[in-house]
Amino acid sequence: MEAVMTQHIEMTPGVVGGRPRIKGHRIRVIDVVDWCVHGGATVDEYIEQFPQLTRAEVHAALAFYYDNVQMIEDDYVRGREIIERFKRDFPDRVRYPRSEE
Helix, strand or coil, X not given: CHHHHHHHEECCCXXXXXXXXXXXXXXXXXXXXXXXXXXXXXXXXXXXXXXXXXXXXXXXXXXXXXXXXXHHHHHHHHHHHHHHHHHHHCHHHCCCCCCCC
């Protein structure tokens, strides 16, 4: 994991909250996980949406996730809790997509 970590993944205090991200980008490991693991997108589909990334970078993010599942999943749960608390505490500030009619 160390080679993957130093070549493609970094954690920098003050950049995206110090969370693991793809080196040279502000795309967090959890963002890749959300699309590819939780959302079912393929690596190719992810790269279509973010063409500035290489296949190796996306695979490195997934490798980092599988080496650190508990850390990333805990972060995912904390993020969802923050969103739900914000929705509850500030409902007038949350905008929902307009439904199709």
